Amino acid sequence: MSFVKDKLVKVLLVMAVLVGIFGCAEDAGRVEAAASHELNYFKYETFTHEGRSWLRLELGIKGGSAEYSTKVKELTPKQLHVILQDTSRGKVKSDISLDRKIAKYLTLRDNGDNSLDVMISLNKPVADQAYKIYFAEPERHGKKPYRMVIEIAEDKLADEYELEQPKESESFxxxxxxxxxxxxxxxxxxxxxxxxxxxxxxxxxxxxxxxxxxxxxxxxxxxxxxxxxxxxxxxxxxxxxxxxxxxxxxxxxxxxxxxxxxxxxxxxxxxxxxxxxxxxxxxxxxxxxxxxxxxxxxxxxxxxxxxxxxxxxxxxxxxxxxxxxxxxxxxxxxxxxxxxxxxxxxxxxxxxxxxxxxxxxxxxx
CATH class of the missing domain: 3.40.630.40 (Zn-dependent exopeptidases)
Structure with a gap:
């Protein structure tokens, strides 16, 4: 009886070890399923082009072009969100103060689904801004990697501008x-x-x-x-x-x-x-x-x-x-x-x- 018990204990121990090994392997697999793209560089500047002030944000991306979408939430009309798919923040800081001429700060937040929310807090509503987003090739002389460039104008031109509707009066x-x-x-x-x-x-x-x-x-x-x-x-x-x-x-x-x-x-x-x-x-x-x-x-x-x-x-x-x-x-x-x-x-x-x-x-x- 003692012999059977010893055998049973050994079998259970072996099974526990195997479960642990496979469990670790499974966890390791999950860890390896990291984002395909990673930020590795950040720089910003303000400049003037044809009498118009612009802000240029550059985000270096390891792994080539990433798919992205833009969003402006109704409750935060002065915040432009650029959602990068299959991308992690890397070692770029999560909260970056800007010079406040056109935008106040930039935040980078991992969404938990391998997407990255690049949020730019502007001085004016996004609807009153002109912006463009594109990818740029590496520049060896400027020590710039492959990167996403976000350029935001201080305001829109007359033919681009939409008048803000006045608030409706509220009463109860x-x-x-x-x-x-x-x-x-x-x-x-x-x-x-x-x-x-x-x-x-x-x-x-x-x-x-x-x-x-x-x-x-x-x-x-x-x-x-x-x-x-x-x-x-x-x-x-x-x-x-x-x-x-x-x-x-x-x-x-x-x-x-x-x-x-x-x-x-x-x-x-x-x-x-x-x-x-x-x-x-x-x-x-x-x-x-x-x-x-x-x-x-x-x-x-x-x-x-x-x-x-x-x-x-x-x-x-x-x-x-x-x-x-x-x-x-x-x-x-x-x-x-x-x-x-x-x-x-x-x-x-x-x-x-x-x-x-x-x-x-x-x-x-």
């Missing part, structure tokens, strides 16, 4: 007479978080809040703002508690005020963190309804990733005498979302979403 019928408190996060001596390209949280939150206030007022709502300029609410260099209490006091000063909406931008140490979220105080049932309504509207209206509506103990939502929510609109520490937060079109778009959520909340009462 069921908001007339409702009293709403808006709290643009930070301000004055407190800049809040800072994006990689210099956008300040206090600037983005005020711009979005002013859009929200304008839409609410055009819908007949009575709006109180804790601040409507770049100032401290309590006073310069106040303690966090004094500043936050001053914001709560603005809302609580009038018992007729019905909801308190604090607008912020999220931030994290990693630039990959992204999405939108909303918070409410745990014991506030109506605060939850408000947070969920606004959060759902933002996700549906903007397409931002949902990080959920959940509880928190933030001072302003805990101490407000009315249903309250704190909205983290998007991550200012994320390159793409920072660009959105600083874009007037997106500021208006997310403001419409916030107002739509507020409207939905009052419909539930």
């Amino acid at each position: 019928e069921n908001l007339a007479g409702h009293r709403i408190v808006l709290d643009p996060g930070h301000g004055g001596s407190d800049s809040g978080a800072r994006g990689h390209n210099g956008l300040l949280e206090k600037t983005a939150t005020l711009a979005i809040s002013q859009n929200v206030a304008s839409i609410l007022r055009s819908s007949g709502a009575i709006v109180t703002m804790t601040r409507d300029t770049d100032v401290d609410v309590y006073g310069p260099l106040a303690s966090d508690r004094d500043e936050l209490q001053a914001r709560v006091d603005v809302g609580n000063a009038n018992p007729a005020n019905e909801i308190f909406v604090s607008i912020h931008c999220d931030a994290f140490t990693s630039p990959t963190a992204h999405g939108t979220s909303a918070f409410y105080y745990q014991s506030s049932y109506r605060g939850r309804l408000l947070a969920e309504a606004i959060h759902q509207a933002i996700v549906e209206e903007t397409g931002l990733a949902s990080r959920g509506a959940r509880t928190a103990r933030f001072y302003v939502i805990k101490n407000s005498a009315m249903p309250a929510t704190l909205i983290e609109t998007a991550f200012i520490s994320n390159y793409q979302e920072e660009a959105l937060l600083g874009d007037p079109d997106f500021q208006h778009k997310i403001a419409v979403a916030i107002c739509r959520g507020i409207s939905q909340y009052f419909k539930m009462r």
Whole structure:
């Protein structure tokens, strides 16, 4: 019996070793299935041709011409995406600052399917730019490898330009007479978080809040703002508690005020963190309804990733005498979302979403 057991153990050990070997071989096969093309060079310059300013980006590609497509997302009209198929980033940096004359920065992101997203953040909407993409042969004297060249003009010629359509006015019928408190996060001596390209949280939150206030007022709502300029609410260099209490006091000063909406931008140490979220105080049932309504509207209206509506103990939502929510609109520490937060079109778009959520909340009462 002992002999049989020993044999069985040995057989099982052999099988385990074989499984491990074949498993490793399979993994190795997966590793070997790398992209056929790899970036190996980057250079950019601005130049003038026939009185027109251009930006030239050069991306060296090992392995010859790669198939590519271009894309401009509705929510990010100032970002040109060039999607390279069967291509990896190689040793080229993933985030590259440009001279800001025509474009602000370039990011390279592996999509996980052996494609590479080359994203160029422009000063103007892509629709207002002229650009061309081509491949260039190696230049031995200039020490340039085979490369993809992207050239972008500062603007379009008169016969190429398309007039931007004006925004349609937005209003919501069921908001007339409702009293709403808006709290643009930070301000004055407190800049809040800072994006990689210099956008300040206090600037983005005020711009979005002013859009929200304008839409609410055009819908007949009575709006109180804790601040409507770049100032401290309590006073310069106040303690966090004094500043936050001053914001709560603005809302609580009038018992007729019905909801308190604090607008912020999220931030994290990693630039990959992204999405939108909303918070409410745990014991506030109506605060939850408000947070969920606004959060759902933002996700549906903007397409931002949902990080959920959940509880928190933030001072302003805990101490407000009315249903309250704190909205983290998007991550200012994320390159793409920072660009959105600083874009007037997106500021208006997310403001419409916030107002739509507020409207939905009052419909539930």
